Amino acid sequence: MENFPRKELVKVVQSGMTGSRSAFALAVGRFATKLKDLDLQLAQEIAQFLSTENVMRGAGDFVPAPVDADSRMELVETVFPVVVPKKPVFNEAVQGVLEDVLREWRSLDLLIQEGLAPARMLLFCGQPGVGKTLAAYWLAQELKLPLLTLNLATVMSSYLGKTGNNVRAVFDHAVSRPCVLLLDEFDAIAKRRDDDSDVGELKRLVNVLLQALDDWPANSLLIAATNHGELLDPAVWRRFDHVIQFEPPSADLIEDYLSDIPMDSEVRQNMAALLQGESFSTIGQLMHASRKIALLEKSDLVPTLVKGAVRLRMSKGAMSKPHEGEMLLMYLAGQSRREIAATLGKTHPTVSRVIKRYLGE
Incomplete structure (x- = not known):
């Protein structure tokens, strides 16, 4: 047969003798595809054996992991x-x-x-x-x-x-x-x-x-x-x-990442903007730590998370308005809005706006 896919058949035999299960399946698939123009029925009969179940067989099987010859630790x-x-x-x-x-x-x-x-x-x-x-x-x-x-x-x-x-x-x-x-x-x-x-x-x-x-x-x-x-x-x-x-996450992605924490949408948006520049790994660690603190101290999660985020960003000098961080930390430490305003030389409405933006209060 002039157009018989000889090359593909050789690959089938070679893969069957020396290759992996998936390499053999690919070679059979290529052979069946080339064979369609000559004998469609035979090509279909061959292709029926090519299934995900056959190719992926053994996915749950385990054998001992290889170890380093000197340390005997798993590789x-x-x-x-x-x-x-x-x-x-x-x-x-x-x-x-x-x-x-x-x-x-x-x-x-x-x-x-x-x-x-x-x-x-x-x-x-x-x-x-x-x-x-x-x-x-x-x-x-x-x-x-x-x-x-x-x-x-x-x-x-x-x-x-x-x-x-x-x-x-x-x-x-x-x-x-x-x-x-x-x-x-x-x-x-x-x-x-x-x-x-x-x-x-x-x-x-x-x-x-x-x-x-x-x-x-x-x-x-x-x-x-x-x-x-x-x-x-x-x-x-x-x-x-x-x-x-x-890439490092944008504010929008961080907002999505915080979506499973119950909080006002405006608070979540401002939290995301505050944390922009941090990696998902760091934010995940912050959320995990905040959950534990809130549980042990029997406190609300959102203020605990805000406190941790502010401390994190201020420690890196990454807050665009550090005085807002100071306001939040003082408020979460129990000081009143008037006390904060007097200490920082800000107006009472200014302090209230910052607290509302991050805590929704």
Whole structure:
């Protein structure tokens, strides 16, 4: 047969003998797609075996995590099932890409049958605390896959060649069944190979990493996160399906983040403006601490949160109007509006407006 897809059939055999379950499924899908013009019925009979259930089989299976040969510490940390207690808040651009990735994974049957793969590798860039790790957890939760996180402190070794061996062991473990693999602080193992201080070990490590990325299966998702994208080797960037830049949250996003705390909309809006410049991580810690304080002191949550936010921003010199912070702290300490006005040399109505803006009183 002149148009018989010989090349695709060879790939099917090669993947079946040497590749992963997902690589074999992709090769079969490509073969079936090419075969449609010659024998539609046969192509459909072959494609019926390509299903999400078959490709993702083994997602809940666990095998012992690899360990460092010297310390005997585990090289990866595993979480399953993954539960994110609060839905993350991302800006429109980030949310759009993450939703696109999830849509591809939820249409895995359709993609595999056409010999296509969903997005397999994502690179998250941005400052600490802006939601990169949280996004990885959220994707793992939505995909109902175990989350494996590389333990960088254990993986990195002072012994020549050991770090590369550890990285290879992590990948060998991760590809053994469907999962989400998070490589946090990715720049530590994917640093540019033109570093003058390097004695060859870095080059070997990056080469190991590049090969592992090239072999990453289509039934797992790899997420690399870095605070220093400029340090990554140029060859690494080309391996990723999406590079997502996470930015510090805007006031609007912070307002959404505070939406589960009962407070007046105007108070929430002013709180969000006060906290603009802080990361989601810092704001989350502030909310957590405020809830505990309010519970132990049997006080209302909103004033406790305002007090913590004001102290945080004033400690950084980040309040545009420090005297408003002083007013709020004095009022929350029990001083009257008139006492505050007299102490700070402000009018009583001015003090009242500030208190109302942040506390709704």
